[in-house]
Amino acid sequence: MHHGDFSSPLADETLKRINGRIAGAHEQIFRSACLLLTFGTSWVYEQKNTGRIVGNCHKLSEKEFTRRRLTVDEIVSDYVSLLSGLLARNSGLKVIFTVSPIRHVREGMHANQLSKSVLLLAVDRLQAAFPENVFYFPAYELVLDELRDYRFYAEDMVHPSEVAAQYVWERFSSACFSPETLQIIEESENIRRALAHKPFHPGSEEYKRFLGQIVLKIDRLNGKYPYLDFQKERELCHTRLKI
Known part of the structure; x- marks a missing residue:
């Protein structure tokens, strides 16, 4: 929970934002049908004076931490406890695990493979x-065995490229989403692409009619699926219509 969204000049305000997000997530997770968890690396930093694994060193000296690789048993033990607690409150919850194809190369490629192997096991x-x-x-x-080429990685040769990310997303969508959900995604993407269009004459009547058509599409989609949040898209359309 160290994203810049929580930043504030006041420590109390930062803590309030973090705790508010935690409370919201805690409430939401017991109503959710699906939880997606991605493991990135089994390498961790353990604080020497407490023995606790930390998520962020907060710019403390590296000498205060021991860097080590978790064992399969350690990960399984923690997550059996976590999942048991979740399922006791939400027995229908489906949990989808993935392992990130992003390489953690600080210890070298071989150590990265060992780390990923621990996660997979x-x-x-x-x-x-x-x-x-x-x-x-x-x-x-999918990235390592189906794509199998450095052209599917970004320039740093560590992160998958946009093409690779899109490929994984399409495979995930086809495997996990219903036809109805895929249709919703397609219609939502059409709205997003239309709003991304940059007109030559933003004040023209033609462009205003174009925006009006987008609003109608949003209304139709929201009418069928009221739980979809198009507030930002509506506001953007209305702002542009006032130009």
């Missing part, structure tokens, strides 16, 4: 422990 154990609730989507394998 841990997920496999969790699937066996919760066969009705835990699933695995092979994002890692």
